[in-house]
Amino acid sequence: xxxxxxxxxxxxxxxxxxxxxxxxxxxxxxxxxxxxxxxxxxxxxxxxxxxxxxxxxxxxxxxxxxxxxxxxxxxxxxxxxxxxxxxxxxxxxxxxxxxxxxxxxxxxxxxxxxxxxxxxxxxxxxxxxxxxxxxxxxxxxxxxxxxxxxxxxxxxxxxxxxxxxxxxxxxxxxxxxxxxxxxxxxxxxxxxxxxxxxxxxxxxxxxxxxxxxxxxxxxxxxxxxxxxxxxxxxxxxxxxxxxxxxxxx
Amino acid sequence: xxxxxxxxxxxxxxxxxxxxxxxxxxxxxxxxxxxxxxxxxxxxxxxxxxxxxxxxxxxxxxxxxxxxxxxxxxxxxxxxxxxxxxxxxxxxxxxxxxxxxxxxxxxxxxxxxxxxxxxxxxxxxxxxxxxxxxxxxxxxxxxxxxxxxxxxxxxxxxxxxxxxxxxxxxxxxxxxxxxxxxxxxxxxxxxxxxxxxxxxxxxxxxxxxxxxxxxxxxxxxxxxxxxxxxxxxxxxxxxxxxxxxxxxxxxxxxxxxxxxxxxxxxxxxxxxxxxxxxxxxxxxxxxxxxxxxxxxxxxxxxxxxxxxxxxxxxxxxxxxxxxxxxxxxxxxxxxxxxxxxxxxxxxxxxxxxxxxxxxxxxxxxx
Amino acid sequence: xxxxxxxxxxxxxxxxxxxxxxxxxxxxxxxxxxxxxxxxxxxxxxxxxxxxxxxxxxxxxxxxxxxxxxxxxxxxxxxxxxxxxxxxxxxxxxxxxxxxxxxxxxxxxxxxxxxxxxxxxxxxxxxxxxxxxxxxxxxxxxxxxxxxxxxxxxxxxxxxxxxxxxxxxxxxxxxxxxxxxxxxxxxxxxxxxxxxxxxxxxxxxxxxxxxxxxxxxxxxxxxxxxxxxxxxxxxxxxxxxxxxxxxxxxxxxxxxxxxxxxxxxxxxxxxxxxxxxxxxxxxxxxxxxxxxxxxxxxxxxxxxxxxxxxxxx
Numbered sequence: 001x002x003x004x005x006x007x008x009x010x011x012x013x014x015x016x017x018x019x020x021x022x023x024x025x026x027x028x029x030x031x032x033x034x035x036x037x038x039x040x041x042x043x044x045x046x047x048x049x050x051x052x053x054x055x056x057x058x059x060x061x062x063x064x065x066x067x068x069x070x071x072x073x074x075x076x077x078x079x080x081x082x083x084x085x086x087x088x089x090x091x092x093x094x095x096x097x098x099x100x101x102x103x104x105x106x107x108x109x110x111x112x113x114x115x116x117x118x119x120x121x122x123x124x125x126x127x128x129x130x131x132x133x134x135x136x137x138x139x140x141x142x143x144x145x146x147x148x149x150x151x152x153x154x155x156x157x158x159x160x161x162x163x164x165x166x167x168x169x170x171x172x173x174x175x176x177x178x179x180x181x182x183x184x185x186x187x188x189x190x191x192x193x194x195x196x197x198x199x200x201x202x203x204x205x206x207x208x209x210x211x212x213x214x215x216x217x218x219x220x221x222x223x224x225x226x227x228x229x230x231x232x233x234x235x236x237x238x239x240x241x242x243x244x245x246x247x248x249x
Numbered sequence: 250x251x252x253x254x255x256x257x258x259x260x261x262x263x264x265x266x267x268x269x270x271x272x273x274x275x276x277x278x279x280x281x282x283x284x285x286x287x288x289x290x291x292x293x294x295x296x297x298x299x300x301x302x303x304x305x306x307x308x309x310x311x312x313x314x315x316x317x318x319x320x321x322x323x324x325x326x327x328x329x330x331x332x333x334x335x336x337x338x339x340x341x342x343x344x345x346x347x348x349x350x351x352x353x354x355x356x357x358x359x360x361x362x363x364x365x366x367x368x369x370x371x372x373x374x375x376x377x378x379x380x381x382x383x384x385x386x387x388x389x390x391x392x393x394x395x396x397x398x399x400x401x402x403x404x405x406x407x408x409x410x411x412x413x414x415x416x417x418x419x420x421x422x423x424x425x426x427x428x429x430x431x432x433x434x435x436x437x438x439x440x441x442x443x444x445x446x447x448x449x450x451x452x453x454x455x456x457x458x459x460x461x462x463x464x465x466x467x468x469x470x471x472x473x474x475x476x477x478x479x480x481x482x483x484x485x486x487x488x489x490x491x492x493x494x495x496x497x498x499x500x501x502x503x504x505x506x507x508x509x510x511x512x513x514x515x516x517x518x519x520x521x522x523x524x525x526x527x528x529x530x531x532x533x534x535x536x537x538x539x540x541x542x543x544x545x546x547x548x549x550x551x552x553x554x555x556x557x558x559x560x561x562x563x564x565x566x567x568x569x570x571x572x573x574x575x576x577x578x579x580x581x582x583x584x585x586x587x588x589x590x591x592x593x594x595x596x597x598x599x600x601x602x603x604x605x606x607x608x609x610x611x612x613x614x615x
Numbered sequence: 616x617x618x619x620x621x622x623x624x625x626x627x628x629x630x631x632x633x634x635x636x637x638x639x640x641x642x643x644x645x646x647x648x649x650x651x652x653x654x655x656x657x658x659x660x661x662x663x664x665x666x667x668x669x670x671x672x673x674x675x676x677x678x679x680x681x682x683x684x685x686x687x688x689x690x691x692x693x694x695x696x697x698x699x700x701x702x703x704x705x706x707x708x709x710x711x712x713x714x715x716x717x718x719x720x721x722x723x724x725x726x727x728x729x730x731x732x733x734x735x736x737x738x739x740x741x742x743x744x745x746x747x748x749x750x751x752x753x754x755x756x757x758x759x760x761x762x763x764x765x766x767x768x769x770x771x772x773x774x775x776x777x778x779x780x781x782x783x784x785x786x787x788x789x790x791x792x793x794x795x796x797x798x799x800x801x802x803x804x805x806x807x808x809x810x811x812x813x814x815x816x817x818x819x820x821x822x823x824x825x826x827x828x829x830x831x832x833x834x835x836x837x838x839x840x841x842x843x844x845x846x847x848x849x850x851x852x853x854x855x856x857x858x859x860x861x862x863x864x865x866x867x868x869x870x871x872x873x874x875x876x877x878x879x880x881x882x883x884x885x886x887x888x889x890x891x892x893x894x895x896x897x898x899x900x901x902x903x904x905x906x907x908x909x910x911x912x913x914x915x916x917x918x919x920x921x922x923x924x925x926x927x928x
Contacts (some may be wrong), residue, residue, distance in 0.1 A: 041754040041784040138630060138827075141658045167782065168810045170657035170825060170917050175872050182855040196786065197811070199914075202874035203854075221875065233874070234785060234813070241786045254723035256727075259711065266710045448707030453765070455821045458696040579836045612691070614672040 005032040007190045008053060013062035016050050022048040023046055024213040025062060033170040035181065035191040037201050040210030041241040046194055047163070049210070054161055067158040080108070083152035083189075086163035090148030093137040097147055100136060101154065108155035111137055122130070124149050142173025149180055153189055160184065165201065178203050194197055198234040199201070207233075209240050216240050252459055256467035264471065274437070278479050281607050282486045284420040294320050296380055298345040301328040304353035312365075312391050312509065316347070321383045338370055345369050345380050406532030421431045422487040423575035424548025427568035429483065430476055430506065431513050433532070433544050435470045439530040446525055452614065461612045469514045476510045477503070496582030504586070505578065508595050509571040514568075515602035522609045546572045570594045618773055618804040619646040619669060620679050626664050626827075638664040639675070640827035646806055646820075653818030654808040661827040662808040663703055666777045668699045669806070671690055682771055682912075699771030702896065703778045709751030713742055713761055716750050717768060724769030727893035735764045736802070738794055756787030763794065774798065776807040780814065792817045801813050812914035823917050830920035835913055842919065845884065846870075848876035848891070850905040860901050862908040871918060878915060 017168045023045040024151035030036045040046045049059040053066050055075030067081040091100045098119055105115035123132045123161045126146055131139060139147070145165055153160050162181075166174045178200065185191050193204070200209050203222060208218040217240060219226060221233055230236045264270060285530070298316075302309050318323050325343060328334065334346045348366040350356075356363040365382050369377035442465070445451040454464050487493040495502070517534070517602040523529050543549055543564035552563050563569050577583040585592075618695045622697050626639040638661045654662050667673035669682055671691035680687045703873055707716050721728050732739075738760050745753065750761060759779055763770075766774060776795075780788045792814065794920040807818065815821045816835045822831040823838070831838055837893040858877055870879045887895065893906040 041786055042782075138634075138636075164782075168658035170660075170811060170921065171914050172871075172921050173657075175860065175918075178857070178872055182858075186855060196784065198781065198813075201873035237785050238789065241784060244786070252725060255719055259708070259715070259719050262711055263716065324765060384731070405661060448708070449704040450708060451700045452667075452672060452702045453720070454668075454723065455672055456695050456698060456700045457769075458692070459723050460726060484802075495781055498752050615638060 002119070006030070007032045008036075008064070008066050008192070010053075010064040011062055012241060013049070013064050015045075015052060015057060015059050016060040021213050023052070023210075026210075026213075026215050027062075027200060028208055028218055030159075030190060030213060032190055033185055033188045033203045034206065035185050035193065036194060037204030038194045038206035038210070039207055039237065040194075040200060041244050044210040044241075044244065045213040046210055048158075050161060050163060050192075050194070054082060054084055062068040080155075080156045083155070083160035084150040084163075085148050085165055087165060088163075089147075089166045090137050091144060094135060096133050096189070097123065097133055098132045100147070101151055104151045104155050110155060118154055122147075122154075122177065128152060139175075142169045142177070145169055146173070146177055146180060149177065153184055156187075157189065159190040160193060162191065164194055164196060166195065166197065174200075188227075196235055198232065201233040201237075209237065210246050211240055252548060253463060256459075256464070256473065257470050260468065260471040264475065270408055270437075274433060275479065275482065277433065278425070278483050279486065281425045281429055282422070282483060282490070285425050291352055294494060295323045295324040296321060296344040296376075297336065297342045298322050298384075299325050299328050299343055302329050302336065304390060305347050305349035306354035308354045308357060309349045312349075312388060316384065318372045319387055321380070322389075323493070328604060334368060342500065344376065345384060349386060349499050355491060360458060373570070397500070422483070422493055423547060423579060423604075424490065424546055426480065426483055426506070426575055427509070427546050427548070427571045428542050429479060430509050430540075430571075431538060431568050434472055434476050434510050434513030435517040435520065435538055436531065436534040438469060438514050439477070439520040439524075440527050441472075442468055442518070443524060443527050443530040446521075462607075463612070464519060464609065469518070470506075472517075473507075473510055474515060474609035478511075480506050493579075495579050497578035498584070502575065502578050505547050505571065505574050505592065508592065508599065509567060511531055511603060512567045512595060512599045515599060515606055516590055518606040519602060519609065522606060522611065541566050542568045545569055564594075567598050568594060571597075616648065617645040617681075618648045618650075618683060618878050619652075619667070619806060620681045621645065621665070622667070622679045624668060624680060625676045626661070626668065627676055637827045639668075639676070642824075642827070643678075644822055644829065644832050644853055646804060646918050649799065649802055649804055651795060651805045651807065652820045652822040653815055654817075655812060655815045655917070656808070656823055656824035657810050657923065658748050660824045662824060666700075666775050666806075666808065667823075668700075669773055670698055671695060681910065698792070699749070699766035699769065699774045701766040701774070701776045701779055703781070705758050707750045707758065707765060708748060711801065712747050712749055713747040713753070717764055719764040721768045726769050733768050734770055734798075737797060738767075742851055747870055756790070759783055759787065759791060760794075763789070765790075766851045767798070770893055771803065773804045776805065778808050778810065780809055780811065784824055787861075788814070799807060803871070808915070812917055814910065815847065815913040823913075823920060825917075825921055825924070829923065830917070830924065834890050834926050838913060839911055844880045846909055846911045846915060847879050847889065848873070848905075848909045849879055849903055850876050851901065851903045853902070857901065857903070863898075864896070865901075866887050868920070869919075871915075873915075876909075878909070878911075 012025040013027070014025050015103065026049060030210050038046055038050065052059050052071060053064065055066070055071060055078045058072065066078045069077040069081070071078065092103070095103065100120060101119040102115055105118060110118070123129055126143070128143065128147065131143070132202045133149060136144060136147070149165060150163070167178055169177065169185065174197070181191055181193070181203070193234050195201065205217065205219065207224070209216045219227070224236050225231070228236045228239050230239065298330070299300040302313065313324070317324050322345070322545065331348055337343050337346065344367040350363055353363055365388060365537065367381055369381050371377040445454065455461060486494065487494065488495065503568055520530055520533050524533060545552070545566040548565070552560055552569070555563070574588045574591045577588050619644055621644050624639050624642045627635045627637050629635045642665065644659075654665065656662055664673065668675050669680055669687060669897060671694050674688065683697050685694050687694060708719070711719065712752070717728055723762070730785050741763070742757050742760050744759065753761065753811065763779070766776070772883065780791055781790070799805055816837065820830045820832065820834050821838065834842065849857070849861065854872070854877065858872055861867050861877060861879055866881050868880045868882045868887060870877055885892065889906040889908055893903050896903050
């Protein structure tokens with residue numbers, strides 16, 4: 001499904017907080033339908049870069065387009081065309097899965113009919129039938145995260161941003177989660193994902209490695225391992241991040 | 250002892266590094282005093298009134314002059330007949346009408362007694378009451394200046410005995426003291442204990458060999474000290490800004506205040522035991538305390554005018570007793586023998602709260 | 616004497632009137648003195664509840680436990696003097712500086728930084744350049760080091776570390792585990808929990824724990840060698856597609872994505888070499904590039920045990 005259509009393009013994207021340069025002239029392209037792993041040590045500037053791409057932070061300098069829209073002027077358009085899910089906030093815990101789907105479908109402007117159809121299908125797909133009307137808070141973490149991902153792409157966005165989506169999830173559910181990601185990618189949704197699990201980095205088509213606010217490497221996992229003569233991505237990461245000067249978040 | 254001291258210094262670090270809390274802690278009393286002392290005062294200045302004088306003699310003239318000389322009233326116009334009063338009220342800004350009957354001076358000289366009628370616009374009952382009180386106060390003044398030859402014509406508010414200049418702030422300062430001490434103490438202790446729970450530091454403190462009870466007590470000490478500082482600020486403000494006079498013993502005042510602070514700290518402790526987020530601790534403290542304290546302390550709404558059930562409820566509010574104590578000590582200058590009952594009530598309340606919080610105190614998490 | 620014994624512990628949390636969540640379902644194990652014992656499991660496995668019971672913060676519904684030979688209910692005061700505890704969340708005062716935090720916890724535990732400096736020296740020198748920075752402004756890795764210093768400052772005999780490496784990058788995680796090894800060499804027993812399966816091999820013994828049940832307790836080596844089947848790793852061009860194709864094969868028992876490869880087990884031994892298998896499957900147009908036989912990881916074992924228990928229930 002990978003075409004060479006560029007959905008995210010950044011050119012010398014920079015964000016300064018006072019004297020501190022969180023991201024320093026980063027430039028990269030992400031292609032349509034690609035699973036793009038965005039890795040880096042704590043404090044490398046991942047969160048800042050991601051916030052800028054989602055239209056939540058205005059860059060200090062540089063250019064970027066997301067889904068074809070400019071991140072300075074067209075943030076509203078960007079927000080309509082992306083999905084976002086993080087480990088910290090994903091769903092309303094005091095609503096049921098069905099109510100969450102209805103709410104998020106509603107804010108993305110889906111019609112009632114679409115919402116009804118989608119929620120029926122989603123609940124069935126995720127095997128949530130018996131839990132659909134119980135509060136989200138009572139669901140196991142893995143289910144919550146799977147549901148949160150499905151809700152994040154309910155409006156079939158061009159790109160979905162996932163910020164450590166599988167932290168603390170059990171290994172079986174983690175794999176089910178990645179299968180959902182594969183499915184979405186097969187449908188042409190671009191996946192932009194951060195993770196601390198290095199085996200998950202292998203699932204990505206390409207990964208970028210951020211160190212001290214710059215992108216040190218950007219390639220497929222296989223090429224990176226070859227370049228660093230490493231057996232696992234963990235070793236590649238270690239080689240790259242070990243030299244990091246910056247430790248502040 | 251070293252643990253204790255280091256805990257207290259840590260607590261002061263928290264307070265001084267959190268600008269918002271600091272602002273709340275010291276800004277609130279200042280704001281309250283300024284607000285209540287000046288802006289929200291019941292003291293009403295330059296209210297427009299009308300006079301209807303059927304007598305037009307030397308005595309009525311003197312009383313009218315006296316009324317006009319006060320800052321409270323501004324005579325809009327004189328009416329020829331009381332029939333015009335209603336239209337004057339309807340026309341606008343008139344708050345009060347004072348009617349002197351005919352042959353006013355003669356009746357006084359003859360000793361048969363006479364009556365000045367005061368008509369107030371009671372659509373705003375508070376203002377009406379206050380204005381009526383002011384007017385009758387001025388008339389009483391005139392009466393006493395002239396050797397009591399004027400018979401009592403209008404009932405006067407007994408409170409004015411201790412507030413001869415009819416200053417509103419004398420009522421408010423003890424009220425603000427009660428309010429500020431209650432709120433700050435309860436809010437600060439409950440929020441700071443709950444914050445430790447939220448941060449997860451409570452877990453470490455509980456797992457430490459430090460006696461959990463000591464943890465709580467050392468939490469209370471800094472806020473006790475800060476509250477006393479607050480009290481000094483309030484008193485300084487009232488003396489120098491509002492020209493109040495502290496008539497009674499300062500020591501007694503501080504001792505009684507310390508008692509209320511302890512009551513409030515216990516209440517804060519109790520709240521922190523039953524909640525796990527700072528937010529809910531704040532809401533409970535604010536909602537559960539601000540309203541009852543405002544309502545039932547007696548400085549905003551006179552308790553005597555409340556329905557009986559509310560009066561009974563008001564007995565449960567610690568600040569009500571403190572308010573009585575402070576008024577007696579600060580304004581009337583009375584000694585301990587006059588307030589021992591109220592003090593006893595406060596002590597009993599503190600004991601009960603202390604017992605409850607000790608009983609509910611958890612040496613573990615759940 | 617065992618440093619920690621856990622005997623048939625049960626802990627339930629009531630959710631509403633009818634339902635309750637079982638955090639610990641009749642758990643028993645023991646930790647030897649001076650060992651690094653790992654509790655490996657995802658969020659919601661019951662790790663935190665167990666830690667809280669052992670650090671005397673929580674009471675179990677039934678069962679008993681001892682720490683340093685002391686009962687966690689009766690002798691909670693003595694236990695609190697002897698253990699060091701690092702809770703899961705960042706549990707330091709964010710508005711105090713690094714040094715103030717350390718000094719405060721030293722005093723709370725009735726000691727001084729100077730008295731036990733030798734214990735924390737290795738770790739503290741790394742954060743000392745920032746000793747006047749507020750703890751809230753530290754990076755994840757540094758916060759974790761400070762928290763460890765605070766937990767160590769009173770020279771505990773047992774350290775309880777609840778998910779110390781969660782959310783911390785690989786480099787900091789590696790450094791952290793090296794620190795734990797050095798602490799163990801000084802004779803401190805360490806009970807540590809983690810959701811990262813790859814950290815399991817850094818412990819001497821581990822308990823795999825899932826939804827309140829212990830799936831297995833052994834050395835990491837023992838757990839891996841108990842894996843009863845032959846595990847194959849398969850690689851192709853379109854991994855997403857390959858996963859589905861492999862699962863549809865009648866001879867494949869389980870198939871899981873595993874980074875670069877898919878790990879599969881077969882229903883019965885086909886008595887075919889890896890190259891023959893690859894040929895057989897490629898004849899069915901699976902487009903496989905590589906099939907190799909591999910040694911399972913702890914994660915493979917965890918998945919297998921998880922599947923087994925979910926089938927059994």
